[in-house]
Amino acid sequence: MLPYTVYSEAGGVGKTTLAANLAVAHARAGLDVLVIPLDPQDGDLSHLFDIDHDRADADADHIVRHLVEREKGPFDELIHHDIDHPGVDIIPEHNMLDDLEDVLQREADSRSDFGESFPKYTQLLRVLRENEVNEEYDVVIMDPQASPGAGVYNAIAASGNLVLPIEPSAKGQASVNGLEDLVSGLSEQLEIGVGVLAAVPNGFSGTNDQTEILEAVRELGYDVPVVFRQRSSLFEGCWRQNCSAFTYVREHRDRQRDHEMDTLAKFDELARHIERQGGIEAPNPPEPGEIEELAEV
Template structure:
């Protein structure tokens, strides 16, 4: 599942790492692929990602096996991460001349998943994208079966969403026919404001049952957690932010069972 929205600051990384942690704590084995050069997902999972660390850049550009760069989060057993280093910032340009440039992540991920034994099997892969629609995001779309879009409950929330949907359609037509936008998650929801309720209503009208009932509130604890190298799930499990992500993860698992 790719977590994508070309608009920055909507909670993509926060959503990817907290859903991953909530799923892992529920007993699933989860792999996070950090495709954002900022490496914030790696930071939140306490995964070293300084320049020189083997990471997604080496997989995409050098052809290194994914198994050789994956690390387990010290905070949550069963939560794995392939980190992003600053080298990934140049990957958009370096990918351009490469053969099958859009398929490099899918090939590496498929090879890795097929190599795993039953006891090491990964139940869920979450791909955290940069806030753009460049080649890194295209690789994420081609590698995934589903797209999760976090939507901020703010005035500009739906702006640019039509472009994202068009890009998904192009990927479906030319590179990955099985890709579908399966899940929408409302983030930074403030129930006290009329605006948040209006945006939530618009999004639910547009996307229907794909919008999770759980909405993620604005929360200081969610923002604080990465500075401690943690997700809010382990940093403050009883906070409203953590409970909301646990609820969203449970809802997604239920949808998967129903499907």
């Protein structure tokens, strides 16, 4: 099993859009994928795939309950099997994620009163191991919130691998530099190794400054297998129609647009790169960007 976390400390870099489309790209190649979004904000991955209807239901079972062993049912009943994206399973987000840090800390304090240990940043790892997720899935993708906290730490501890969406700007470079400190500190705290599978620039327009920033990112030792240019129309369409970029182009476009087909191809290429880095091989990878025929421009 290949687990990884899509993470950036900077907001607005397309983190959730990248996680969602990578999940679909892995599944298109015949891999079984589980996505675990851990972002409490409303504009999250569950919203993108239109499966967040129970996020405010106080009586619903959810991932936070499982992290503190207060679950209402078996783990597999949390999982949504997305009929619009075959091969992609998702654990929908719940509003309780907004209180995750406090919930975990209260549980740790309660256990401590009885002399019990409760490492609050490795509970997702425990849940995945106890439920033998590695036996059911080829790829597990975590999508936590941008701000450091319990969701981020649990995701990184459970995955040990990162995919870094970056904005090709001075701000984006600063967030990557800051992430190195975060990862090294977390590695020491949790006594785990954390690897970076890819850095993924988004919104690249080819200016000299952006090119220099990409080179600086590469000099940090990160692979940059693909670069996404500005695709605001495509990605905004995905959020408007609650679907992946592949579905949007196939079902909501009446003709082929070369720049959008190139974007789909890059999602496929990035997925293959991540798979190679993680030591797995997709059984049936399509030609990059290949979907059902559309009318030519």
